[in-house]
Amino acid sequence: MKKRLVAGAAMGAAIMAGSLLAATPANAAWAFCNPGYLCAYYDSNGNGPNFAGQYDNPSWNGSWGYYNNVTSSLWNNGTMSNVNVYVNMNYSGANFTVYRGTTKRHTDLFWDTTGGRPAGYWNDNLESNLWL
Ligand SMILES: [Ca+2]
Numbered sequence: 093m094k095k096r097l098v099a100g101a102a103m104g105a106a107i108m109a110g111s112l113l114a115a116t117p118a119n120a121a122w123a124f125c126n127p128g129y130l131c132a133y134y135d136s137n138g139n140g141p142n143f144a145g146q147y148d149n150p151s152w153n154g155s156w157g158y159y160n161n162v163t164s165s166l167w168n169n170g171t172m173s174n175v176n177v178y179v180n181m182n183y184s185g186a187n188f189t190v191y192r193g194t195t196k197r198h199t200d201l202f203w204d205t206t207g208g209r210p211a212g213y214w215n216d217n218l219e220s221n222l223w224l
Contacts, residue, residue, distance in 0.1 A: 136200035
């Protein structure tokens with residue numbers, strides 16, 4: 093009987109947790125990003141696998157994986173600098189600055205019109221980064 097009550101209580105807690113999750117804004121889902129790094133995520137709101145760069149990277153493809161043209165959200169968790177991101181390798185093509193801090197994250201590049209670009213322009217298009 094006691095076990096049953098415990099199980100019932102656990103289930104109730106799980107349901108409550110589910111309700112809380114549903115009420116939480118989507119932008120609360122950001123995966124951890126090491127301090128000092130630029131993190132570029134596969135999906136919006138910091139979800140999915142991510143490229144994490146501490147230095148200048150002329151290409152986001154490498155031994156760590158293939159991250160060119162897949163990014164949908166960005167977080168500059170740098171400790172000192174802002175960072176530019178580019179649509180081509182070797183710091184070329186259209187670019188914008190990702191400013192430091194959690195309030196400056198780019199939550200969904202599909203709808204991001206930074207620099208006056210149309211929706212969809214930046215999404216799945218970034219390939220390199222240069223710290224400023
Ligand atoms: Ca590109």
